[in-house]
Amino acid sequence: MPINIIEKIEIKYLQIVNEKGEADSSLMPPLSNDEIKKLFETMILARTFNHRALSLQREGRIGTYASIWGQEASQIGSAYALDKDDWIFPSFRESGVFVEKGYPLWMLYRYWAGDERGMQIPEGFYLFPMSVPVGTHVPHATGAAWAMRLKGHRKVAAAYFGDGGSSKGDFYEGMNFAGVFKAPVIFLCQNNQWAISVPRARQTAAKTIAQKAAACGFEGIQVDGNDIFAVYKATKDAVEKAKNGGGPTLIECFTYRLDDHTTSDDASRYRTEEEVEVWKKKEPLIRLRLFMEKKGLWTKQYEDEVSKKAQETVDKEIQKAEAFAAPDPADIVRYTYGELTPRQKRELKEFGWEK
Amino acid sequence: MPWTKIYSNKEEFEKAAAGSTLRGITYKEAILEATSRMLEQDKSVFVIGEGVDDAGGVFGTTKNLHLKFGKDRVMDSPLAENGITGIAIGAAISGMRPILVHMRVDFLPLTLDQIINHAAKWHYMFGGKLSVPLVVRAIIGRGWGSAAQHSQSLPSLFTNIPGLRVLMPATPYDAKGLLRAAVYDGNPVIIIEHRWLYDHMGHVPEDDYTVPIGKGIVRREGKDATVVGISYMAYEAMRAAEALSKEGIETEVIDPRTVKPLDMGLIIESVKKTGRLVIADTGWKECSVGAEIVARIMEESCGILKAPVVRVNLPETPTPASPALEKAYYPGVDHIISAVKKTIQK
CATH class of the missing domain: 3.40.50.920 (Rossmann fold)
Structure with missing residues (x-):
């Protein structure tokens, strides 16, 4: 008997705007000039938020912080493609997603200053709190997607996680279930090449992370994560597919973490400056700027104004965050259960937390 | 009250119930009845677990529910205990009331990360903005060579964790009333059942009722x-x-x-x-x-x-x-x- 090939897997790579800012118009998603400018301005705001967070950490005004520098296109392009009421399950490195969704920046600063109230998501935001445990929220997104299906809502859930998270069982189990039941979920892998000090090559022997979807019976695609248009288009297509009953998609945003893992890390101990320099030239804002300049949408003066406005916004938000009063000690037990247990009532008195 | 009584077997129950009109059903039927009623009344309730639509229906406790409510609401899942726990948590925080069923308590150690680090913590960490109305049922095996890996009773893995509730009903009346109480409690609840209780009989009202959690x-x-x-x-x-x-x-x-x-x-x-x-x-x-x-x-x-x-x-x-x-x-x-x-x- 001959040996037959019974399945072949092909993985697409999507890039729409190259490093010179040149676009493939046949692939370009229909975004208006105003929308393109909005994306640019959001990236500037996210970057401003990020750089100020790093300074605040150095000054001891917030705690450990995970920088998003270099990943703004992967975060903002994908978040922009999700509808306002699609549920998002972010990891801790998704401050850019929060910025794109208009989340109060002062709350984000509070969160990074070690205040859980910063992640008590206000009404009207379809964001779940950032997952600090790695990859464990991937099945939560699948479960939320399944809940939407049972409720008959035409919505999707999106899970953001990194290349490190893709080695977790939760990732595979969440994806496998979504494949079997065609749950409307988008798996957004932010492949930034480093999981703290572990390089991408140590996460998997597979050529791409995108191909892991094939084992779960649905499409995985790799996109240039520093090309905001590629990220946007891949996500938009996945959202449409999921909303039309076509099931999940895995999108691997191929990008790079330009900063240390967090402010508690020193990446110079495990990667070369040369490697970082190569990626600095490819970072997403340079490319969007070049593209917009060609279209007559960018001038230095425009960017200066956008940056100034972003600085002012961030300043005000930091003031607001720092003026926010410390929580009540009774909060320590208040939210463990829906209501206090008899033991907790006793402990409120014992510890002197009751007013 | 008749339903506070405890009977070791059908004969004992029938002897005690002779001449009375009170209804007697088994522990497994009580769980099945409670589940079926909630599926019927509440669209947010669904059952998920390995083998819940099997002909045996997890020792009879989910038997034929998939025929009545469909495979989307009584869903057989892939073999991935931690993953399906996470999926049930995701559904719970999105407004559903999942009942996750494990045929053995011994499978719970695979789910500890999702239960301890996530289900038990969400409500607390996010200031009461999210609740996890998740119910996890798991069964203690005994006999038939169940042995080291299919017979454990592990409530203490969970009783140590703030944010969880752990129920161990012994009678059909409590099995029905505590399951309903657990589904509507709003906190994550682990119900540990004992395989040897499934054929025990007792008085169980047909109407819906709850048994208060925390009352012996x-x-x-x-x-x-x-x-x-x-x-x-x-x-x-x-x-x-x-x-x-x-x-x-x-x-x-x-x-x-x-x-x-x-x-x-x-x-x-x-x-x-x-x-x-x-x-x-x-x-x-x-x-x-x-x-x-x-x-x-x-x-x-x-x-x-x-x-x-x-x-x-x-x-x-x-x-x-x-x-x-x-x-x-x-x-x-x-x-x-x-x-x-x-x-x-x-």
């Missing part, structure tokens, strides 16, 4: 010693109490029904009266529910004991497979009788 029950009154019998051990305690009664020793039997929170008030009141305490549990001794009961008596009412507490637990070793060894392994009525006598002799 006196199954039998007595003045000489208190026996706390957890889950299946409540039955062994009742048998022991009957035998002891013939010797003139009157034992009070308490079934805590829920082990987190524990109804310590009820236990302390009983021990105040008897001064003697035996705790019969389905699991091992160290850091067990029994250990918690003893610690709480020491903390809250240390003077009420007239004799040292005696605990009846499994020996400190995994469950053997061989029927001969298994028979020797499990403590039962005789151990409880000896334990009560030991406390009285002191």
Whole structure:
């Protein structure tokens, strides 16, 4: 008997705007000039938020912080493609997603200053709190997607996680279930090449992370994560597919973490400056700027104004965050259960937390 | 009340119920009925687990529900215990009330990350903005060579964790009422059932009702010693109490029904009266529910004991497979009788 090939897997790579800012118009998603400018301005705001967070950490005004520098296109392009009421399950490195969704920046600063109230998501935001445990929220997104299906809502859930998270069982189990039941979920892998000090090559022997979807019976695609248009288009297509009953998609945003893992890390101990320099030239804002300049949408003066406005916004938000009063000690037990247990009532008195 | 009574088998129940119009059903039927009613009444309830649509229906507790409610609401899942727990958590925080079923308690260790680090924490970490109305049912196996990896009773893995509730109903009435209470509690709840309870019968009203979480029950009154019998051990305690009664020793039997929170008030009141305490549990001794009961008596009412507490637990070793060894392994009525006598002799 001959040996037959019974399945072949092909993985697409999507890039729409190259490093010179040149676009493939046949692939370009229909975004208006105003929308393109909005994306640019959001990236500037996210970057401003990020750089100020790093300074605040150095000054001891917030705690450990995970920088998003270099990943703004992967975060903002994908978040922009999700509808306002699609549920998002972010990891801790998704401050850019929060910025794109208009989340109060002062709350984000509070969160990074070690205040859980910063992640008590206000009404009207379809964001779940950032997952600090790695990859464990991937099945939560699948479960939320399944809940939407049972409720008959035409919505999707999106899970953001990194290349490190893709080695977790939760990732595979969440994806496998979504494949079997065609749950409307988008798996957004932010492949930034480093999981703290572990390089991408140590996460998997597979050529791409995108191909892991094939084992779960649905499409995985790799996109240039520093090309905001590629990220946007891949996500938009996945959202449409999921909303039309076509099931999940895995999108691997191929990008790079330009900063240390967090402010508690020193990446110079495990990667070369040369490697970082190569990626600095490819970072997403340079490319969007070049593209917009060609279209007559960018001038230095425009960017200066956008940056100034972003600085002012961030300043005000930091003031607001720092003026926010410390929580009540009774909060320590208040939210463990829906209501206090008899033991907790006793402990409120014992510890002197009751007013 | 008729439904506070505990019967070891169908014959016992039928003898007691002779001439009465009260309905008797088995423990497994009680779970099936509670689940079916909630699926019927509430679109947010769904059942998920490995084999829930199997012909046997997880020992009869989910039998044929998929035919009535469809495979989307009674869903057989891929073999991925931690993953499906995460999926059920995701659905719960999105407004659903999932009932996740494991055929064995032994599968729960695979789910600990999702239960301990996520289900138990979301409500707390995010200031009450998210609740996790998740119910996890898991079954203690015994006999038929269930052995080391298919027979464990592990409530203590969860009783140590703030944010969780742990229920261990012993009667059909409580199985039905506590399952409903768990689904509508709003907090993540682990229900540990014992396989040997499934064919026990008792009075169960047809209407919907809940049994309050955190309230134990006196199954039998007595003045000489208190026996706390957890889950299946409540039955062994009742048998022991009957035998002891013939010797003139009157034992009070308490079934805590829920082990987190524990109804310590009820236990302390009983021990105040008897001064003697035996705790019969389905699991091992160290850091067990029994250990918690003893610690709480020491903390809250240390003077009420007239004799040292005696605990009846499994020996400190995994469950053997061989029927001969298994028979020797499990403590039962005789151990409880000896334990009560030991406390009285002191």
